[in-house]
Structures are given as C-alpha cells and as structure tokens.
Amino acid sequence: xxxxxxxxxxxxxxxxxxxxxxxxxxxxxxxxxxxxxxxxxxxxxxxxxxxxxxxxxxxxxxxxxxxxxxxxxxxxxxxxxxxxxxxxxxxxxxxxxxxxxxxxxxxxxxxxxxxxxxxxxxxxxxxxxxxxxxxxxxxxxxxxxxxxxxxxxxxxxxxxxxxxxxxxxxxxxxxxxxxxxxxxxxxxxxxxxxxxxxxxxxxxxxxxxxxxxxxxxxxxxxxxxxxxxxxxxxxxxxxxxxxxxxxxxxxxxxxxxxxxxxxxxxxxxxxxxxxxxxxxxxxxxxxxxxxxxxxxxxxxxxxxxxxxxxxxxxxxxxxxxxxxxxxxxxxxxxxxxxxxxxxxxxxxxxxxxxxxxxxxxxxxxxxxxxxxxxxxxxxxxxxxxxxxxxxxxxxxxxxxxxxxxxxxxxxxxxxxxxxxxxxxxxxxxxxxxxxxxxxxxxxxxxxxxxxxxxxxxxxxxxxxxxxxxxxxxxxxxxxxxxxxxxxxxxxxxxxxxxxxxxxxxxxxxxxxxxxxxxxxxxxxxxx
Amino acid sequence: xxxxxxxxxxxxxxxxxxxxxxxxxxxxxxxxxxxxxxxxxxxxxxxxxxxxxxxxxxxxxxxxxxxxxxxxxxxxxxxxxxxxxxxxxxxxxxxxxxxxxxxxxxxxxxxxxxxxxxxxxxxxxxxxxxxxxxxxxxxxxxxxxxxxxxxxxxxxxxxxxxxxxxxxxxxxxxxxxxxxxxxxxxxxxxxxxxxxxxxxxxxxxxxxxxxxxxxxxxxxxxxxxxxxxxxxxxxxxxxxxxxxxxxxxxxxxxxxxxxxxxxxxxxxxxxxxxxxxxxxxxxxxxxxxxxxxxxxxxxxxxxxxxxxxxxxxxxxxxxxxxxxx
Numbered sequence: 093x094x095x096x097x098x099x100x101x102x103x104x105x106x107x108x109x110x111x112x113x114x115x116x117x118x119x120x121x122x123x124x125x126x127x128x129x130x131x132x133x134x135x136x137x138x139x140x141x142x143x144x145x146x147x148x149x150x151x152x153x154x155x156x157x158x159x160x161x162x163x164x165x166x167x168x169x170x171x172x173x174x175x176x177x178x179x180x181x182x183x184x185x186x187x188x189x190x191x192x193x194x195x196x197x198x199x200x201x202x203x204x205x206x207x208x209x210x211x212x213x214x215x216x217x218x219x220x221x222x223x224x225x226x227x228x229x230x231x232x233x234x235x236x237x238x239x240x241x242x243x244x245x246x247x248x249x250x251x252x253x254x255x256x257x258x259x260x261x262x263x264x265x266x267x268x269x270x271x272x273x274x275x276x277x278x279x280x281x282x283x284x285x286x287x288x289x290x291x292x293x294x295x296x297x298x299x300x301x302x303x304x305x306x307x308x309x310x311x312x313x314x315x316x317x318x319x320x321x322x323x324x325x326x327x328x329x330x331x332x333x334x335x336x337x338x339x340x341x342x343x344x345x346x347x348x349x350x351x352x353x354x355x356x357x358x359x360x361x362x363x364x365x366x367x368x369x370x371x372x373x374x375x376x377x378x379x380x381x382x383x384x385x386x387x388x389x390x391x392x393x394x395x396x397x398x399x400x401x402x403x404x405x406x407x408x409x410x411x412x413x414x415x416x417x418x419x420x421x422x423x424x425x426x427x428x429x430x431x432x433x434x435x436x437x438x439x440x441x442x443x444x445x446x447x448x449x450x451x452x453x454x455x456x457x458x459x460x461x462x463x464x465x466x467x468x469x470x471x472x473x474x475x476x477x478x479x480x481x482x483x484x485x486x487x488x489x490x491x492x493x494x495x496x497x498x499x500x501x502x503x504x505x506x507x508x509x510x511x512x513x514x515x516x517x518x519x520x521x522x523x524x525x526x527x528x529x530x531x532x533x534x535x536x537x538x539x540x541x542x543x544x545x546x547x548x549x550x551x552x553x554x555x556x557x558x559x560x561x562x563x564x565x566x567x568x569x570x571x572x573x574x575x576x577x578x579x580x581x582x583x584x585x586x587x588x589x590x591x592x593x594x595x596x597x598x599x600x601x602x603x604x605x606x607x608x609x610x611x612x613x614x615x616x617x618x619x
Numbered sequence: 620x621x622x623x624x625x626x627x628x629x630x631x632x633x634x635x636x637x638x639x640x641x642x643x644x645x646x647x648x649x650x651x652x653x654x655x656x657x658x659x660x661x662x663x664x665x666x667x668x669x670x671x672x673x674x675x676x677x678x679x680x681x682x683x684x685x686x687x688x689x690x691x692x693x694x695x696x697x698x699x700x701x702x703x704x705x706x707x708x709x710x711x712x713x714x715x716x717x718x719x720x721x722x723x724x725x726x727x728x729x730x731x732x733x734x735x736x737x738x739x740x741x742x743x744x745x746x747x748x749x750x751x752x753x754x755x756x757x758x759x760x761x762x763x764x765x766x767x768x769x770x771x772x773x774x775x776x777x778x779x780x781x782x783x784x785x786x787x788x789x790x791x792x793x794x795x796x797x798x799x800x801x802x803x804x805x806x807x808x809x810x811x812x813x814x815x816x817x818x819x820x821x822x823x824x825x826x827x828x829x830x831x832x833x834x835x836x837x838x839x840x841x842x843x844x845x846x847x848x849x850x851x852x853x854x855x856x857x858x859x860x861x862x863x864x865x866x867x868x869x870x871x872x873x874x875x876x877x878x879x880x881x882x883x884x885x886x887x888x889x890x891x892x893x894x895x896x897x898x899x900x901x902x903x904x905x906x907x908x909x910x911x912x913x914x915x916x917x918x919x920x921x922x923x924x925x926x927x928x929x930x931x932x933x934x935x936x937x938x939x940x941x942x943x944x
Binding site for chain 2: 128134208215312315323325
C-alpha cells in the first residue's frame with residue numbers, strides 16, 4: 093500500500109513536471125468560419141459564441157455533450173413557480189483583477205438584448221425575464237409564467253464585467269479594451285480576417301488551460317485549411333471537408349477527432365396547402381396535395397434509405413436519424429427507432445393512399461449550408477423516384493434558399509413543397525426543435541417560427557406546451573419524449589441523419605468533439 | 620489638360636451614378652438577408668424586428684433613395700453583419716489587397732518585360748520558345764487551381780513558405796505593410812505570384828509582339844546605320860515605343876488584379892477586400908457588396924484617367940484634348 097502511494101506520488105510529480113515543460117506552448121487553430129466580433133452579445137452565431145467562450149464564462153456552462161454544468165453559478169433551482177435562484181461562484185476574478193459579483197450578472201442581462209446594430213440579438217433568450225440581485229453572490233431570475241428552461245437560456249449568455257464591459261460598445265470589445273472576462277484565456281489581439289490571439293489566464297478559477305498562447309486563423313477555403321495543417325503552419329483545423337477525411341485518416345502525421353453534433357438533417361413537407369406549388373400528377377396536371385395524407389408521408393419516410401445516405405453520400409461520417417436529437421440528449425424518446433428502408437412497403441402505402449403510380453414533386457435544398465447538402469437532396473430524389481414519386485431536384489445558395497423556403501410565397505408563406513433542412517438544438521435539449529419546427533406556426537405565442545411545412549396537430553402542440561410549463565425535470569423529459577413520438581408518428585418531419593463533425597490535428601494532439609460544433613482551445617489535449 | 624480632366628471627372632460621376640442604380644437593384648433583388656442573420660432560435664417577433672431594423676420592410680425605391688442620400692454624404696450604409704459602416708470595413712481591408720496587387724504588378728513587370736524582350740529579340744531561340752509555351756499555361760490555367768498547386772508544392776512539400784495568411788506587419792514611412800518584414804514577405808510571395816501569373820504572361824506576349832514589330836521599323840534601321848550601340852537602340856528607342864501598349868494594358872489590368880484578388884485571397888486566406896467581398900456575397904451583406912462595387916467603379920474610372928495622362932507623357936503626339944467632340 094505504502095509502495096503504491098509512493099508510486100502515485102512519483103507519477104504525480106512527473107505529471108507536474110510534464111505540465112511545467114509544456115507551460116510555454118502555443119496552439120494555432122484554423123477555423124472555417126470567422127466570428128464577426130469579440131463582443132459576446134453582438135451576434136448570436138456559432139463562431140462568435142465559440143470564440144467568446146474563451147474569454148468569457150457563463151453562469152451555467154454546457155459541457156461537450158451540452159449537458160448543463162456549473163459555470164460562474166455553482167447551483168440553481170426554482171424557489172417558486174416564477175423565480176429561479178442562482179448561487180454565484182465566490183472568489184472569481186476578472187482578467188483586470190476585479191471581483192465577479194451579482195452586479196456583473198445584472199448589468200450583463202441588461203446589456204445583452206440591447207446591443208446596437210446587433211444582427212441577431214440575445215434578446216431571444218432573455219425575453220420575459222428580469223433579474224434581481226439578492227446579495228453579492230445570489231441572483232433571482234423572474235418570469236411571468238412558470239419557465240423550466242431558465243438554466244438552458246441562461247447558458248447562452250456570457251457574463252461581462254460591470255466596470256469595463258457593460259457601458260462599452262462593440263468596437264471596445266473588438267479593440268480589447270472591454271474584452272475582459274473571467275474565462276480561461278485573456279484577449280491579446282483581434283485582426284479581422286487574419287487572426288485572433290489569446291493568452292492563458294493564470295488566475296482562472298477552473299482547470300487551467302495547457303496552452304500559454306492560442307491563435308485562431310480563419311481559413312475559409314477547405315483545401316487551403318487542410319494544406320495549412322499539412323504544411324505545419326497550424327496545429328489543428330475545424331470542419332475537415334468530407335472529401336479529405338479518408339486521406340487524412342491514412343496520414344500518420346495527422347490525428348482526426350470526430351463526434352456527433354446536435355444537428356439533425358430532415359425533410360419538411362408542405363402540409364397546409366391543398367394545391368402545393370411543386371407537386372403535380374404524373375401528366376403535369378394539378379392534384380390535391382398528397383403530402384396532407386399521413387400515409388404518403390410515411391411512404392416517403394420508408395422509401396428513404398438512411399443507411400445509404402450515411403454510407404454513400406456522407407462517406408460514413410453521419411448517424412442515421414429516427415428523431416430530432418441523437419440519443420443522450422435531454423427529452424429524447426427511447427421508443428423511436430430509425431425508420432427501416434422498405435421500398436415495397438412504401439409502394440403499397442402509396443397505392444393505399446390512392447397514388448399507385450405516384451406523382452411528381454420537386455425537392456428544394458441549399459447547396460452551401462450543410463455537409464453535402466446538395467448530394468443528399470439528389471440521393472433522396474432518386475430513392476423517391478424508385479417508389480414512383482418522380483422527384484426533381486433544385487438546390488440554391490443558402491442566401492437565396494432560406495428566404496424563399498420561409499416566406500417566399502404570397503402572404504409570406506413558405507414557397508416550396510418538399511425541402512431539405514437542418515436544425516441544431518442550441519439549447520441542447522428537445523424543446524428547441526419541438527418548439528420551432530413541430531409546433532403549429534403561431535406568431536402570437538412565438539412558436540413554430542421554422543415550421544416551414546406548417547405541420548399542425550393539437551395533440552403534439554398540447555404536449556409541447558405542457559412540457560414548456562413543467563419545471564420538474566423527470567416529468568418534462570417524459571413530455572418532450574411523448575411530443576417527439578407524436579410528431580414522428582404523424583410524420584411532421586422526416587429526419588434523415590445527424591451530422592458528425594470532424595476536427596484534424598497534428599500527431600500528438602486530440603480534440604474532444606462537442607455536439608454544439610464549437611472549436612475550443614481548452615478542448616485540445618496532448619496524448 | 621485641366622479642362623480634359625474636369626470633363627472626364629464629370630463623366631465619371633455619371634458612370635458612378637448609373638452603376639449605383641444597377642448595383643443597388645441587382646444586389647437587392649437576390650435572396651433574403653434576414654434569414655442569414657437571425658438565429659434559428661428567433662421567433663416570429665424577432666424576425667419581424669430584424670426586417671424592420673434592416674429597413675427591408677420599405678419599398679425598394681425608398682431603400683434606394685435612402686442609400687443615395689447617405690452616399691451623397693459619404694455613408695454607404697452599415698454592414699448587416701459587422702454593424703460597422705461598410706465603407707470603413709472596406710477601407711480597413713484595402714491595404715492588404717493593395718500590397719498584394721502592387722506586389723503582383725511589380726512581379727508581372729519585373730518578370731514579364733525582360734522575358735518578353737528576350738523572346739522578341741531572339742524569336743527562334745529554344746529558350747524563347749520555352750518562354751512563350753509557358754506563358755500559354757499562365758493564361759489558361761485557372762487561378763484557384765494554380766494557387767492550390769503552389770501551396771502544395773512550396774508550402775506542403777518543400778516547406779519553404781507558409782501556406783496561408785498575412786505575416787507580421789512592419790512600419791516604413793508611416794505605412795504599415797507586410798512588405799517591410801521578412802515574415803511578411805514570405806507570406807506574400809505565393810499569393811502575389813499566383814495573382815501575377817496571368818499578368819506575367821500578358822506582359823511577355825505584349826512586349827514580345829512590340830519588340831518584334833519595332834525591330835523591323837525604319838527608325839531602328841536608321842539608328843543602326845547611324846552606328847548606335849544595340850543596347851542604346853533597344854533600351855532607349857525600342858523600349859520607349861513599345862511601352863505604350865504595355866502601360867495601357869498593365870494599367871487597366873491593375874484594376875483586374877484587385878478584382879481577381881477575390882479568388883487568390885480566398886485560397887490564401889489573405890485578409891483583403893476580396894475575401895471581405897466573397898464573405899459578404901455568401902452571407903448577403905448587401906451594404907458591403909454595394910459599397911465594394913461602387914469603390915471598384917471609382918477605381919476603374921480613375922485608373923483610366925491616369926493611363927490617359929501617362930500616355931501624354933510617354934508619347935508627346937497624344938494631346939489630352941476633347942477627344943469626344
């Protein structure tokens with residue numbers, strides 16, 4: 093026993109020595125997309141949210157699987173129906189040496205929704221919430237109605253400093269003056285288009301990063317990013333192009349890290365128009381929209397081979413999907429399986445629904461938004477054509493696509509009949525897609541804003557709304573799972589696969605993949 | 620000459636105005652920027668607020684009038700994505716593009732003219748034939764492919780220069796540029812070469828053709844008869860005469876160097892205006908696209924003017940007077 097202890101101590105001291113030896117190491121990361129500002133409240137956008145997380149912390153953190161873990165708050169709980177209490181971490185210091193207290197939280201919550209010229213505001217998450225300081229290390233968030241997702245919403249907000257941050261403009265964050273947080277790295281420089289440099293915060297309250305300096309370089313062109321890694325200019329790259337994954341996997345000098353994301357790729361179907369614009373009979377004449385018949389929607393789902401999409405189109409780098417989020421996420425149903433590929437069953441169902449010879453349809457999709465998006469649309473069209481639904485493909489740049497798919501037709505209605513889209517659950521649980529994609533489009537309640545098929549089902553809606561009122565986690569989980577089951581059984585949407593993201597690093601480095609697709613320097617470890 | 624310049628400037632103003640019409644309406648009928656900006660989590664009220672904030676709820680002619688009103692005061696609108704004035708963004712990115720374009724122009728002249736001269740003086744020499752054959756490649760290979768090949772060869776295989784990015788900046792006479800540091804020079808070499816390739820070929824062909832033509836002219840024969848040295852004939856008399864087409868084309872091509880830098884900057888992750896433009900187009904940042912195009916129009920107009928003025932210096936026969944009337 094004594095020997096053991098000795099050995100452990102020896103091992104620990106070697107580890108400590110090792111840690112000392114790497115103390116002055118620099119990490120350079122090549123990013124596919126660049127943040128638009130260093131202001132953590134300017135633009136609610138993936139690259140921005142990932143970058144600012146180096147400098148700033150949130151009250152509630154999301155770990156690599158997007159589970160909620162303590163950040164600047166050590167605990168949180170509802171104290172009555174309308175109030176959530178957050179206990180703050182004591183002894184945390186900002187990069188300028190000032191203390192982190194409840195005042196910083198209060199002023200952050202006031203600033204975050206009101207940044208001038210913000211292209212996409214964090215007001216989305218703070219709507220209807222007010223914050224109150226109880227003492228230096230306790231705050232209360234209040235809502236007008238019971239609100240279970242408080243911690244999820246709060247986990248999107250990065251805390252800035254009362255002294256230098258709250259009164260500052262976005263330019264002050266970009267110049268670094270106001271970019272003072274409590275995070276693992278300190279701001280050094282930001283040159284748009286060229287580089288973002290940070291240094292280690294030695295006084296960090298959490299586990300100290302192993303990198304003394306980190307540089308991020310935006311290299312938007314995929315082949316150039318790979319070449320820069322191969323040339324040894326940079327240590328790691330995000331978003332490895334699928335076409336390069338096989339070659340890089342065979343390269344001994346490169347190490348790949350892959351992980352499933354929170355992004356489901358799915359098909360949305362027009363379920364609200366009797367005469368859908370891109371559906372006709374085989375002879376080209378108008379027909380009543382077949383997608384309103386659940387049997388037709390089921391048949392389409394059965395006609396699609398998820399395995400073929402994953403193996404052939406995605407070259408194995410994706411997971412077949414049977415619901416809105418991959419397993420492991422909060423609110424996922426255990427009862428749902430990936431729909432099996434069954435072309436004969438699909439034909440039989442189509443015949444039963446009155447379309448023994450199928451019909452004609454166009455699938456619309458983006459060609460620069462999701463991994464291999466245009467190819468997936470083509471594969472789906474071929475599979476549908478095989479069961480008799482003669483499907484044409486039309487893809488377009490996302491800048492054109494999303495506007496038309498959301499409000500391209502008369503009266504700001506969705507323009508297309510059958511579309512390929514993706515959804516990343518930013519909150520890391522099932523209410524996010526359920527609320528936006530599945531719930532009836534309802535401007536007053538703010539539900540269904542991305543429901544481009546306008547699926548509407550009273551039973552599903554009721555389950556979603558009840559879940560969004562239920563504070564008890566176990567009960568809410570059940571309700572979310574039930575809502576998902578109801579949506580999938582009625583074929584509100586047809587999920588095809590979950591995206592898998594790939595990072596590549598030089599030999600000896602490893603990245604812990606994150607479901608939120610963020611590239612964080614603290615996630616890079618040495619073997 | 621003053622009258623000429625003033626007249627040309629007035630013409631330029633008209634061109635700029637007409638372009639603003641074409642550019643503004645062209646850019647504003649494509650796509651829908653709202654969905655490029657708002658978070659997917661945004662609800663209907665957030666989306667409506669974004670539409671209003673960007674002024675997209677107004678009729679397009681009203682948006683255009685607002686744009687014109689701002690433009691007259693030097694305000695080309697705020698970037699949808701960065702929230703900063705579009706003009707300021709472009710000006711911030713301009714030095715990087717300019718140093719790239721100037722380096723490329725320098726390379727095209729420094730490499731293209733001597734090679735063209737050689738090929739013109741000794742047309743039957745195998746080296747000349749080699750130069751001409753290679754220049755065809757310079758014309759015909761696509762820039763992005765050559766760029767990637769350059770990276771693969773010089774950065775990945777040989778490891779001589781970095782693959783992407785702009786190096787350290789140095790200061791000289793108050794100008795900050797990557798041309799003043801060794802690191803910066805090693806970074807600019809590949810993108811500048813990539814950008815210059817087409818222009819080098821162009822300079823070779825123009826110079827060669829000019830030399831071939833000039834060498835048979837009477838004034839060259841006369842100069843020979845007079846006993847002038849070959850060096851003097853070539854570098855003073857022939858060069859002076861063949862420089863006119865070369866200066867014209869290279870001057871005009873300088874504009875296209877800036878324009879073509881879009882591709883090169885994307886491949887080499889060069890933080891210039893071209894990359895800004897590509898990103899703006901992909902994300903439908905309309906004010907930046909419009910402002911960029913307006914600036915380019917101004918550029919081409921100015922370059923044309925400068926080329927005209929240079930003519931008169933190179934060739935006294937050219938008079939800068941009313942050529943239009």
